[in-house]
Amino acid sequence: MTFTFRTAFLISALSPAIALANGETVPDALTLPTVVETAQRVTTAGLTSIDGEELQSRYGSLQNYLKSLTGMQVQHSGGLGDPVLLSVRGASGRQTTVLVNGIRINDAQGGGYDLSQIPVDMIERVEISSSGSHGGLYDSAIGGTVNIITREQEYQNQLAAAVGNHGYKSASARGNINNYLSVYAGSEYSENSFDYPVPAPWNGDARNSEEALNNAEFFRHTAQLAATTGTVVSQLSWQHQRKNIPDYFRNSPENKAHYSTREIRFTTSNSNASASEGFHLPWSFAVSRKNESYRDPESNIGLGEDDNRYRLRHAEIATSPQLHSGKLVLRSGIRAEFDEYQSRYVNDTDSRDCTTPQGSCDQSAKQQVINLTAGADYRISPPWKTSASIYHRGYRTSNERTHADDAARTESKDSFTGASASFTHVSLFSETALSARRSVRIPSLYERYGDRGLMLGNDDLSAETSDNLSIDVRLFSQQSEATLSVFSRKTKDTIVPIYDSRGIGRYINVSDSIMQGVEVELIHTEKLKGITLEPTISAASYTSELISDVRAFEGKQVPGIYHDRYLFGLTTSYQQHSLSLDYELAGNLYLDSGNNIEGDIRRSLDLTYQLEQNRWGLRVAANNLTNNQFRDYSNRPVAGRQIYLSGHLNF
Numbered sequence: 001m002t003f004t005f006r007t008a009f010l011i012s013a014l015s016p017a018i019a020l021a022n023g024e025t026v027p028d029a030l031t032l033p034t035v036v037e038t039a040q041r042v043t044t045a046g047l048t049s050i051d052g053e054e055l056q057s058r059y060g061s062l063q064n065y066l067k068s069l070t071g072m073q074v075q076h077s078g079g080l081g082d083p084v085l086l087s088v089r090g091a092s093g094r095q096t097t098v099l100v101n102g103i104r105i106n107d108a109q110g111g112g113y114d115l116s117q118i119p120v121d122m123i124e125r126v127e128i129s130s131s132g133s134h135g136g137l138y139d140s141a142i143g144g145t146v147n148i149i150t151r152e153q154e155y156q157n158q159l160a161a162a163v164g165n166h167g168y169k170s171a172s173a174r175g176n177i178n179n180y181l182s183v184y185a186g187s188e189y190s191e192n193s194f195d196y197p198v199p200a201p202w203n204g205d206a207r208n209s210e211e212a213l214n215n216a217e218f219f220r221h222t223a224q225l226a227a228t229t230g231t232v233v234s235q236l237s238w239q240h241q242r243k244n245i246p247d248y249f250r251n252s253p254e255n256k257a258h259y260s261t262r263e264i265r266f267t268t269s270n271s272n273a274s275a276s277e278g279f280h281l282p283w284s285f286a287v288s289r290k291n292e293s294y295r296d297p298e299s300n301i302g303l304g305e306d307d308n309r310y311r312l313r314h315a316e317i318a319t320s321p322q323l324h325s326g327k328l329v330l331r332s333g334i335r336a337e338f339d340e341y342q343s344r345y346v347n348d349t350d351s352r353d354c355t356t357p358q359g360s361c362d363q364s365a366k367q368q369v370i371n372l373t374a375g376a377d378y379r380i381s382p383p384w385k386t387s388a389s390i391y392h393r394g395y396r397t398s399n400e401r402t403h404a405d406d407a408a409r410t411e412s413k414d415s416f417t418g419a420s421a422s423f424t425h426v427s428l429f430s431e432t433a434l435s436a437r438r439s440v441r442i443p444s445l446y447e448r449y450g451d452r453g454l455m456l457g458n459d460d461l462s463a464e465t466s467d468n469l470s471i472d473v474r475l476f477s478q479q480s481e482a483t484l485s486v487f488s489r490k491t492k493d494t495i496v497p498i499y500d501s502r503g504i505g506r507y508i509n510v511s512d513s514i515m516q517g518v519e520v521e522l523i524h525t526e527k528l529k530g531i532t533l534e535p536t537i538s539a540a541s542y543t544s545e546l547i548s549d550v551r552a553f554e555g556k557q558v559p560g561i562y563h564d565r566y567l568f569g570l571t572t573s574y575q576q577h578s579l580s581l582d583y584e585l586a587g588n589l590y591l592d593s594g595n596n597i598e599g600d601i602r603r604s605l606d607l608t609y610q611l612e613q614n615r616w617g618l619r620v621a622a623n624n625l626t627n628n629q630f631r632d633y634s635n636r637p638v639a640g641r642q643i644y645l646s647g648h649l650n651f
Contacts, residue, residue, distance in 0.1 A: 048130075052123040052151070056160075057610055057617050058580070060644060061120050062148070064606075064623070068569070068582060070521045070538040071130050071144075071485065073561055074115075077634035079192030080168065081218030081243035084116040088130055089487060090515045090542050090561050091143025095441050095464070099147040101235065103267055103286040108339035108367050109312055109451075111444030115146075117239065119186050119222055121160050121172050121648075124149040130485070131422075131435045131470045142439045142466045142491065152226050152233050154182045162646035166639070167191025167217075170646075184224040192216035192246075194639045197629075202250040215255045216246045234268040247300045248636060257296035257306075264289055276324065283319040307346040308360070310451075314339050320373070331389065333373040341365045341445050342402070352403035365399040365445045375420075388421040395442050399449040399459070410459050412448070416440045418465075431474045439466045447495055447507040455497070456506040464509075466491040479526065485519040494546070496553075496593050510593070511548030513558050517541065532573040540565045546593065556595040560633065562602065563588035578610040591635050600630035619646045 050065060059065040063084050067074040073087040085093030094111035097104060106113050127147040157175030162168070172186030193216060197208040205211070220241035227234045242260040269284035289311070296306040320333035342364045345351035354361035375389025394415040420437035443461040450457035470487035491513045499505035521538035544558040557563065565586040572579045582605070589599035605625045611618040621644045629637035 048128045050126050052120075052125050052149075055123055055126065056120050056648070057612060057619060058578075058608070059120075060162075060608075060619060060621055060646060062115055062118065062123065062126065065126070066115070066128075066146075067584070068567065069128070070483075070519045070567065071517075071540050072128075073565070073586075075560070075633045076116075077632050077636060077638065079166070079194060079213075079216055079218065079639050080188075080190040081116070081192070081220070081241065083112075083114040085112050086115055086146065087561050088128075088141075088144030088146075089489070089517060089519075090544065090558065090563075091141075091489075092560060094444065095142035095466075097141035097143075097145040099145065101149060101233075101267055102147060102269065102284055103316060103318075104337070107312065107444070108314065108337075109310075109341045109365075109445045111441075111447065117220075117241070118148055118150070119172060119184075119188070119220075121158070121174065121186065122150055122184050122222065122224060124151045131433065131468075131472055131487070142441050142464065142468075142489070150224065150226075150235060150237075151182065151184060152228055152235070156650045158648055158650050160186075160646065160648040162188075162644055164190075164642060164644040166194050166642070168642075168644065180228055182226045182228075184226075185222070187219065187221045189219040190217070192218055192639075196246075196248070196251070197637060198251045199249050202247070202252040211251050213246045213248075214251050214253050215244045215257065217244045218242065231270045232268060233270075235266070237265045239263050245296075245301055250300075252298075252300050254298050255300035256298050257294075257301045259292070259294045261290060261292045263291075277326075278324060280322045280324070281319065282322070283317075285317045287315045289313050305347045308348075309344040309346065311342045312339070313341075327379040329377040331373070331375045331377070333371075335369075335371040335373075337367075337369040337371075339367040339445070341451075343451050354401050360451070362402045363399060363449065363451065364402050365397065365449050367395065367397045367442075367445060369393065369395045369442065383425050383427055385424045385426075386422065387424075388419070390417070390419040392417045393440060393442075397445065397448060397459075399445075399457070410449070412459050414463060416463060416465065429476060431476075433472045434470075435472075436467075436469045439468060440464065443495060443507070450506070456504065458506050458508060461495060461507060462493045462509050464491055464493050464495055479524060481521075481523045483519075483521045486517070488514075488516045490514050498550075510550055511546045511553050513544060513546050515542055515544040515558060517543070530574060532571075534569075534571040534573070536567070536569040538567045548593075552594040556593060557588075557590060559590045559592050559595070561589065562586035562599075576612050578608075578612070580606075580608040580610070582606045582608075589633075591633070597635060599632065599635070602630055602632070603628050615651065616649045617647060620644070621646075 048069065055062065055065055063074045063076060066072045066086060071089050075085040075087055075093060076082065086096050087093060088096050098106055098113040128144060130144040151174065154174055154176045159173050161171045168190040170188035174184040176182045193212045195210045196213050198211050199207060201209050201211060220239065222239045224235060224237040240262045242258055245257040245259060247255040265288035267286040270282060292310040294306055294308045296302050299305050315338045316335065318333065318335035320331065323330040344362050345360050348360055351360055351362045371391060371393045373389060373391040375387065377385065377387045379385045392415065396413040398409060398411045400409045418438040418440055422433055422435035424433045441464040443463060448457060448459050448461055466489055468487065468489045470485060473484045475482045493509040494511050494513050495507050496510045497505045497507050517540065519540045523536045526533045542563045544563065546553050546556045546558060548554045568583045570581050584602060584604045586602040591597040591599055606623050607625050608621045623642045624640055627641040629640045632638045
């Protein structure tokens with residue numbers, strides 16, 4: 001994990017401390033930082049923000065950047081187009097909140113969000129909160145919060161293209177139509193034809209023979225139109241993607257299974273400056289519709305010929321009145337969310353009556369969530385600031401089988417009250433933040449009612465709750481930076497899947513869990529005769545324990561995360577040239593709650609060359625250079641070495 005220290009970065013990072021030393025009023029330091037135009041990355045205690053231009057040229061994708069951060073684990077299995085989830089400080093992807101332009105987009109049906117769905121050259125900046133206590137409407141994540149800001153107005157027009165191995169290619173264009181409208185359009189495609197050790201090859205070869213995957217192609221088309229009028233920003237986006245699903249067990253050439261989605265989303269909000277004195281009334285509104293389909297006409301993946309249709313509709317409206325008066329900021333907020341999910345299994349003769357124990361039943365589920373928030377920020381003295389907030393969340397869900405004779409309506413409702421508080425101290429060369437919060441995760445519609453396969457519903461599920469305490473310390477000078485984070489989290493009513501002898505499963509509140517962690521990062525910048533060297537080293541070590549009445553789970557460690565992870569990086573820069581080497585070593589991963597299946601040690605070496613000119617740029621990257629096909633979160637070997645050549649032209 002490396003970045004460039006520039007003068008503008010140092011000024012932006014040290015400006016709060018300088019202002020405090022002079023007795024000046026500092027803008028709201030608890031708001032995620034805004035990246036100035038010339039900065040590459042801005043870091044404060046528990047908060048990180050990166051500019052979209054650096055994200056595109058240095059990392060090439062959002063997941064490559066996130067995996068370079070201490071405490072972030074990108075859970076990506078398979079090839080391009082397979083879901084990419086994020087774990088923050090050991091929390092699951094469902095316990096991590098993902099926002100796009102401040103709007104929560106965690107799928108109400110599944111609970112998580114696929115980070116790969118937003119093209120990197122569509123991003124203005126990314127803001128990440130790992131400690132999670134910063135006084136906003138979305139301060140209830142058990143893990144952290146990622147806010148992805150997409151482009152509103154372009155500074156310049158750009159054409160970009162890329163090619164890579166395994167049949168990868170992409171192209172995009174973005175620019176301004178006039179002073180009020182900007183547009184983005186892009187496509188990417190991959191054959192995903194990487195070699196894979198097939199357990200029982202279809203053609204009769206020896207077990208685990210390496211073959212190029214059949215039926216693994218992927219494509220995605222994305223478009224966005226953004227309009228800016230005064231302080232109001234509106235964005236209309238559309239996306240269509242299709243991922244063919246390989247037969248990983250036999251690699252049959254007759255397999256034609258695929259999964260496709262079409263989504264349209266509209267968001268609008270005002271962008272009042274929250275740091276100025278007086279009363280402010282930020283608001284936002286969003287509505288989206290996603291249609292999905294899964295088809296397996298040859299019955300290569302499932303138990304029969306599948307033609308399954310899913311539809312998810314979402315609407316959200318929020319406002320957060322604020323009053324800024326000297327050292328005091330008063331905050332309040334209300335957010336209302338409405339979700340509706342419907343499924344239809346065309347070829348399943350039992351999906352209408354739903355008499356078998358499988359979860360594939362035609363059904364309609366709805367969810368309504370109301371979130372109320374109140375809080376205050378107060379600067380006690382020049383170097384100290386405190387923030388506190390309390391929120392109340394109420395939710396109601398319902399479900400009915402849309403065609404069955406016994407289509408009795410199932411309803412459930414509950415509420416939860418949580419809170420957060422933080423103390424922050426800033427000096428010329430250090431920043432320390434102590435934060436605590438109580439958080440909640442509402443069960444997803446999938447966990448509560450079942451669907452899409454051999455998963456039964458469990459409408460008796462309770463929400464997961466957690467108590468979090470963290471200390472984040474950051475020390476910095478003109479050439480070096482060191483950060484230390486220590487946290488502890490206790491989660492109650494943890495939701496996990498269990499399966500019976502038939503392979504049919506359901507989600508239950510099986511256990512509580514305790515997790516403690518230490519994260520350390522060291523960065524240094526050295527200039528030698530025009531050459532800039534930037535070595536980095538970071539480490540994250542977690543301990544965890546499940547507390548369960550189920551004997552097989554009691555005393556085990558939390559599955560699905562690496563408990564030990566180390567990152568080493570070195571970037572060398574000379575004029576417009578930059579060469580980066582990043583190495584990741586991670587281990588102590590279990591894939592199940594009983595800790596019976598252990599993941600491989602992760603060893604990955606990435607090499608990136610970057611040439612940046614005034615009007616154009618070139619990037620060559622080799623991810624997993626040593627072609628180490630370790631088993632990852634899905635217990636299948638990863639894709640191995642991936643090589644990309646990309647370039648962009650500004651005009």
